[in-house]
Amino acid sequence: MEKDKREMPFLLAILPVIIMITAMLITIVVLEGAPHMPLILGTVVAAFIAWRTGYTWDEIQSSLYKGINLALPAVVIILMVGIIIGAWIGGGVVATMVYYGLQLITPSLFLVTITLLCIIVSLSIGSSWSTMGTIGVAGMGIALSMGIPAPMAAGAIISGSYFGDKMSPLSDTTNLASGLTGTDLFAHIRNMLYTTIPGIVIALLVYWMLGRRFGEGSIDLQSIEETMSAMQANFIISPWLLLVPAIVILLIALKVQAIPALTVGIIAGFLSHIFIQSGSVADAVSTLQAGYVLESGNETVDSLFNRGGLESMMYTVSLTIVAMTFAGVMENTGMLRAIVSRILAFARTSRKLVAATVLSSFFTNVTASEQYISVIVPARMYAKAFQDMKLHPKNLSRAIEDGGTLTSVFVPWNTCGVFIFGTLGVHAFDYGPYAILNFAVPIIAIIYATIGFNIIKLTDTPASEKGDVTRTI
Template sequence: MSKKILERKKPTVLQAIIPIVFMIVSLAVGYGYLKMKIEPIMIISAFFAAMIALRLGYTWDEMQRSIIDKITSALPATLILWSVGFLIGSLMFAGTVPMIIYYGIQLISPKFILVTAFLASAILSVVTGTSWGAAGTIGVAMMGIAGGLGVSLPATAGAVVAGAFFGDKLSPLSDTTNLAPMAAGSDLYDHIKHMLYTTVPAAIVSLLVYLFVGFKASGDMVTPELVMVMMDQLDSMFNFNIILILPIVLVILGSVKKWPTIPTMLGTSIVTVVLGVVVQGFNPVDGFTSLVSGFTISMTGFGGDVYPEVLKLVERGGVVSVTSTTVLIFCAMGFAGIVSVSGMLDVVLELLMSKVKSTFGIILSTIVSCFTVAFVTGSSYLSILIPGELFKDVYPKKGLHPKNLSRTLEDSGTVIVPLIPWSAAGAYMASTLGVSTIEYLPWAILNYTGIIFAIILAATGFGIAKTDIKEEIDENVVNQ
């Protein structure tokens, strides 16, 4: 055994960097240009890294154990993602989300169209945990109303995108909100509260700009045909009752009281299915089906032609909807496990940390890393997972709490992706809202001002959480 250890070689800087460069280039060409799936590209990158690890003296068994360890560390977040799928399916089944859409549309004021677009998208994305769902439902309605009022469509689209990703950052139901603390090694609710330091100021700046621009809007309130159709069909499908807000109250209460995340979400899902049976009169079998496969229009008994935007609203959720994210996590952990056990990651970190000494330098390096992965891959998941793995051990060693890392991952990873035209999020927002990414980019104020505030906090030290882990490590070294 000791002989094998002696035969192992420390990776050179070139050997450590090559697998990372190979992965970035492969993602740029395969995913960015050829539109291939990310998962097989990550597996190929892992094989490439494994070839170098074998030359360094590491066995496949050692690499496999490291991969398993990485996947095991990701299982808590994976279970949360599955719970999110359960909850969203039940919220659709009960009619909770459709009710929020139905009444929210009626509160729109033409003088505050941009503010309303931001707030409505933000509220819906916080409730559902999905920026895409918010943009595809209330966002589309907002664009129709803006067109009827003569309000700038790029400005409205930017407000929708900013609001949608406000919720994508802060909602405990969001996949990226769960991925970031998992990648950084922090707690979900600590992560959400810590993001308020950058997200709230960014939201305030956004609202002030939207308020100023919105006062230029004039005209009478116009209700586009799209909004009328959505409201009529939602009203025909569901019975709206104030008690349907109960699941949202339970989720918010669980966040405030710090109840265990998974039991809270699963318990709320069951309560919500019961509400769907009692209030809507739906089949309980369909309720449990919606938890797994997602909610469908057929469960409502609605017999007419359904408007496409209504379909986007209700036919979603279920644990099946998050399985692709789970597979991506496992593939990313395969690459991470190999570069970690072989010492490649350590060499890269040593090289990086030899140049970066200050808190400002560490956070700025994290932002640059997230930007690089986001621009190369166009994936919010990879812009969180890869830099998260790269900096996971750096923050505590420098006396910085892991929630600083998870916040930075979201500030510079999650929200930058919809501003990239070739990303899936950018393409979706542009096609859904009918405005190009470049046109709405200046108006998606929260998406880039959050990064600015993150840099300001890093420079001033305000809102930077410290930890005593570094001191404990130093003390243990002295005692030994």
């Protein structure tokens, strides 16, 4: 029997997920360990079940490799971000952004300001990862210097970064969701306004209220002055260094691919380290590899700048590869399809179908460990169901973005959760409660589905909007 014709029983398909999540909770919560081993255990269980149901070792091994292959673009970006963080710290770029940020940003408005800044940048470049890897790193430094909790700052940065990742026409996930469902790109973006705008308004209101506790009276101004003095003593601070991130953001906004744009940023930081900070070539090269090393005597400054480099991302890379081996077996042996199909069996009305799609996208993030799969699999699985119910495909494209693109950050072993931990240094379980946009939007989407608001049928579509459907589902 051909592989794609085999039906994986639901109970067998869900078993690796149950075992993996149980092991994950015990390892992380009780043992305070890393998530690698639970994912490997889940992969072993999934592979054993696949073998017992008729898959050959060659097919299972191919599934493993397919999962890893899907993660390779993310791995390359992760490595590049590690190098660029080292280059920008060594070149004084991060120190400059933090220094001027401390002068310009009011502590009580920091969370709102950093969210709005990340929104602007991510809308311009269409990439949450690039936004977090540049503006986000500096924002974390400012927050640390102001005494604002790291999880809170990370949540604001994530909310702002993912707003643009979801709403920008330059975003890969936005284009992927519209393309897979046959929805016009800008019709897809317009339809997402109904859930995303209320989500970001709620987030900004929460950040404003949280920020009120960080008024001038609650901030140790002497500590901030000492931090700024320590940065001046160890780095040359110059507004010209702000050109380095500006160039990278401009290149990505001009649709230059992420890797070439980041490479330009690495070169600019490397040259700044040598010619502006007067570092040796050997030190600059070592910083790219092992990260920046600073002993300023100021604990805050040392914790902020002793980081970056290729080696700092090895934990992140290893977790990404391990997670994608589990995802590869689940996806390519039909287990994920069996789970989603069972969910579909209960979605017999348009309202239930939309809600099920949102939840399935989140569930795919948990099981498949990759944001792109959370968009691809539900789009592929639910397309015919939406068509049969005469629902406009932009219902589907919005549902998979609301439930997939945004919720990837809450899964510590998902590539997005792994990237954020490696870049911002905060665990998903810590920043999760503060990533307001990312959980508000899925909740809003499910509420809309429950009450039947903004569920658009093809027969209800005005003639002027018929062009919203770019192809048959």
